[in-house]
Amino acid sequence: MCEAPVLWFNRPSREAWMDVLADSLRSLRLKTEVYGRLELSAPWGIKLDLGHPGFFHAISRGSCWLEVEGQRLALAAGDWVFILGGAPHALRDAPRTRTRPLPELYAETGAQCGGVLRHGGGGPQTTLISFSFGFTGTWLNRLLEGLPRVLHVKGDGVGATRGVEALIQFVAAEMEAGRPGHELVATRLADVLFIHALRTHVEAFPAEKGGWLRALEDAQLGRVLQQLHDRPKHPWTVEAMAKLASMSRSTFAARFQKVIGESPLTYLTHWRMHTAMQLMAEGDASLTAIAESVGYDTDSAFGKAFKRHAGRTPGEYRRQLRQREG
Known part of the structure; x- marks a missing residue:
């Protein structure tokens, strides 16, 4: 076709x-x-x-x-x-x-x-x-x-x-x-x-029928999601997110898990890895710079998190991107 x-x-x-x-x-x-x-x-x-x-x-x-x-x-x-x-x-x-x-x-x-x-x-x-x-x-x-x-x-x-x-x-x-x-x-x-x-x-x-959409419309969870997306580099903790949502830590964590289907820190990691992948696809920034921009102090910590998420190292992922594009 x-x-x-x-x-x-x-x-x-x-x-x-x-x-x-x-x-x-x-x-x-x-x-x-x-x-x-x-x-x-x-x-x-x-x-x-x-x-x-x-x-x-x-x-x-x-x-x-x-x-x-x-x-x-x-x-x-x-x-x-x-x-x-x-x-x-x-x-x-x-x-x-x-x-x-x-x-x-x-x-x-x-x-x-x-x-x-x-x-x-x-x-x-x-x-x-x-x-x-x-x-x-x-x-x-x-x-x-x-x-x-x-x-x-x-x-x-x-x-x-x-x-x-x-x-x-x-x-x-x-x-x-x-x-x-x-x-x-x-x-x-x-x-x-x-x-x-x-x-x-x-x-x-x-929105009440969908997890992620429901969270976006929610006054407290939506506020947190916006900040996580805007500031992936920030050293977020569950306590900090709960404070932003004006909720206790335990109540926030339980509500986040129920509505979105995963824990707050798992969601944050997925967003950071997604952002890192986009940065690799859209520019030539070094892997160290990308790691820092999504909240990792060392290349080693970033590499381990990325491999758990994507099944390959950041370097391997970038090489595969370039091979497909070239």
Whole structure:
């Protein structure tokens, strides 16, 4: 299939909440696969079972049915859906229409990545804009694990959806025109769409149902998480975190474990290692400087913690990064 290369208070303030979330999104290395603009005429049916972590489908004209994980959703013009977890799914003009794998249709029609694919029986028209997303960055898993697998946003043309709809129409126009570089333009816009969709997903999700999200929304735990993310170098102790949360040490530790699923110091270590990995991937700072920036006084202590976390030494990890990039 065609691929495009890589992208306090009674409650924490919205800015603080989003700052911690932004730390996860900033570390995201996104790889977008642009399926293109699908011009479909009834009867038609497509299925996707490609194992990608995320899918995005927008209906710019007509209507269709989506089936995913036992759900059946009716989609209309202006609607878009965001599917997480690589779930196999199908789109079709009517509930009983037979489906075919999308890669098979590309091969059959000779359609190009990021362009227009035309398929169907000549009946009523539906236009889809479709992408899939792959990404690295294990920290994002904390967010994804707490979210529902399917987000359906109706195209009401108000609020946050207006911006997404404008992007969708721009992507559709680029694919239709087919001008030089349109694949790259579509890929970059798809990256933006992913962030918009993920942000909408988070904002629509009741935080009380998810561990990490619930912690971000919690007045006391959210305050601590923000400070851990902002200051990984600080010599944190459970006592210091509990004081920041205005709780006793034992109460804080128990609550943190219950909501997030791990101890405060384990969480801190994971964040420090994640930050160190990002610094190795994004620059040429020495390992000593990176160790100091995430709270380790010696290379030896940093190396031992890193190897327990990643299964390899910092030097080995950096060499593997450079080999993949080179």
